[in-house]
Amino acid sequence: MGVEHDRARFNLRKAAPDFILRHGKPLIRYFAERITEASPIIYPEGFSSVIKQAALENYFFLFYSNHISHFDPMAESRVIREATFAINSVLPQEKQSKGVLMPIAISVGNGAQDALLTIMYESVWPILEQNRITPVDMSRVKDRDEYDIPLNRREFTKEMLRNIKAGYKGIILYPEGTVQGGRSDPDGRPNGMQPFAKGSLATFTAFGEHATGKVIYIPMGIDGSLNIIKGDKRPPISSVIEGLLLPDPSLTIVRVGMPVRSDGDELRGLTNGEKDEVLAGKVVQLIPPRLQGVYRHLAKAA
Helix, strand or coil: CHHHHHHHHHHHHHHHHHHHHHHCHHHHHHHHHHHHHHCCEECCCCHHHHHHHHHHCCCEEEEEECCCCCCHHHHHHHHHHHHHHHHHCCCCHHHCCCCEEEEEEHHHHCCCCCHHHHHHHHHHHHHHHHCCEEEEEECCHHHHHHHCCCCCHHHHHHHHHHHHHCCCCEEEECCCCCCHHHCECCCCCECCCCCCCCCHHHHHHHHHHHHHCCEEEEEEEEECHHHCCCCCCCCHHHHHHHHHHCCCCCCCEEEECCCEECCCCCCCCCCHHHHHHHHHHHHHCCCCHHHCHHHHHHHHHC
């Protein structure tokens, strides 16, 4: 049976581009939603009470996570949906949250990275939005240098501020800015967490502070999404189809940590770099050693 299963994977990988062009986005959406809803989310005790109190105190919510696969936002979108429900349960109608904003590389949406990867993302947009995540295109330095896409900092900032003013009370962020952590080293093991992009958390914290004056960080750790979409550079849709139609037995697992307040004792008086270390350490505690990467020392210190 294992031989037949391996043969099916091999044949499906070869046929994937034609397969998706024939059957289209609804099929990807169907299987992506099934996997997302089936994957477990583990919350710490008292999590719901903490975020409800933070909502009453007018904190801005910044969800952040390690990043190993393009499937990560899908798996973690349930956290956003459930957290938004909890937040809105204590707020009056006129102050309720529309959800969170997700900065995403513009090269993903416009096909510059890979046209089939773009099809995958377009397929799952409705699920992200249903789960209260609204993507906002951001042109990075990497997009400019590798794909000749002009930087859009001014337009991006305006769009973020416009949406926050319209009722979005949070952001979901992948501070590493890459899925390099899910790619394999020469021995075939995942690289694990990469350094947070310089200024990433500080930049998006500033949006929250502009909105409400204070931010609450919600760490998340994801494992298993490599079973759905591999991190390695290869025709992405091949691994998308393989993962969606023939998933490995272990599904994605998301672990959520206790929130950290920007004005709390843990972060008070620290530089941005020191805050990055503290907040990265919160993620490291939620993922296995093989995914901890450059922040492995923080797990030992915990």
